[in-house]
Amino acid sequence: MIVSASRRCDIPAHYLEWLLARIRAGYCLVRNPFDARRTRRVSLRPDDVECLVLWTRNPAPLAAGMEALDAAGMASIVQVTITGYPRALEPGLPPIEERLDSFRALADRIGPRRLLWRYDPVMVTEGLDSAFHIDQFSRIAASIEGATERVILSLIDEYAFTRKRIEDAGFGGIVFGSERRARDAGSTGAMRPPVETVAPPVETVAPPAEAVAPPEPYASLLPRLADIARDHGMTIQACAEPFDLGPLGIEPGACIDSALIGELFGRQVEPGRDRGQRPYCRCAPSVDIGVYGSCPSGCVYCYANRGRGRLLHPRPGDESLVP
Numbered sequence: 001m002i003v004s005a006s007r008r009c010d011i012p013a014h015y016l017e018w019l020l021a022r023i024r025a026g027y028c029l030v031r032n033p034f035d036a037r038r039t040r041r042v043s044l045r046p047d048d049v050e051c052l053v054l055w056t057r058n059p060a061p062l063a064a065g066m067e068a069l070d071a072a073g074m075a076s077i078v079q080v081t082i083t084g085y086p087r088a089l090e091p092g093l094p095p096i097e098e099r100l101d102s103f104r105a106l107a108d109r110i111g112p113r114r115l116l117w118r119y120d121p122v123m124v125t126e127g128l129d130s131a132f133h134i135d136q137f138s139r140i141a142a143s144i145e146g147a148t149e150r151v152i153l154s155l156i157d158e159y160a161f162t163r164k165r166i167e168d169a170g171f172g173g174i175v176f177g178s179e180r181r182a183r184d185a186g187s188t189g190a191m192r193p194p195v196e197t198v199a200p201p202v203e204t205v206a207p208p209a210e211a212v213a214p215p216e217p218y219a220s221l222l223p224r225l226a227d228i229a230r231d232h233g234m235t236i237q238a239c240a241e242p243f244d245l246g247p248l249g250i251e252p253g254a255c256i257d258s259a260l261i262g263e264l265f266g267r268q269v270e271p272g273r274d275r276g277q278r279p280y281c282r283c284a285p286s287v288d289i290g291v292y293g294s295c296p297s298g299c300v301y302c303y304a305n306r307g308r309g310r311l312l313h314p315r316p317g318d319e320s321l322v323p
Helices: 016-025 060-071 096-110 130-143 162-168 180-184 218-231 258-265
Strands: 002-005 027-032 035-043 051-056 076-081 115-122 150-155 235-239 251-253
Touching: 016 027, 016 060, 051 060, 060 076, 060 096, 076 096, 076 258, 096 115, 096 130, 115 130, 115 218, 130 218, 150 218, 218 235
Parallel strands: 002 051, 051 076, 076 115, 115 150, 150 235, 235 251
Antiparallel strands: 027 035
């Protein structure tokens, strides 16, 4: 079993001590996102977990606390999202220079193969044009060159209230990679946050990408980003994109990559892909822990955003429940 911590909330940044305590206890309980009365017990015993996948936008707590995680015997990889968007879009994050320093410090602790950079989502709006992305992507890639071997990106998709939140933050004219009405039209593209089902059937591969280019200006921007990544020694991959980006220099990738986990830790990972995620996601099956709306980072574009969530504290007797 792979445990994902988490697509629903930045657990490493805000709840790392809780996570370490639950690893010592050997399990946690996860509320069903559609029915809070139902919970699922998830083992956090190192013998039961092939890999713990940590997702964060602020790597500083992990840079300081990774030793305790490794000492517990838990195999792990870390996905760090750094985009450098204006504070109006990422109100709860430290300054980008601090996050870049923490990224490099974390790489010194765990090595570049276990640390992946996410430039996600790629979002073009008024005030965030292609020139902005080329400049920011170049700056970040240069700063963390040698600290990671892979960058993963995806275009912003329209979820409920995404457009309004971004416009309210002062960024109009947004270009979505996939608009809500287009995705709602398909039987498998319903616009809801990705969640695992109770027992998701296993598929061997994701459906083939559409042989079309993404909308402009992304079709012109992405080859530039691909060239920059390669110039800094990084493989560049796309996350769950319906478009064939191969002609633009970007191959489809899996954020939870069974091959990488096998190479790093020699673990046998469950075959197939996680059908609880978006249709074009290639991730291996995993169990997400965490709660939507409990992340104080408040990133405006995030599908898990329920308004800037407050930091939650487990009540006595409820320590096993994910905040």
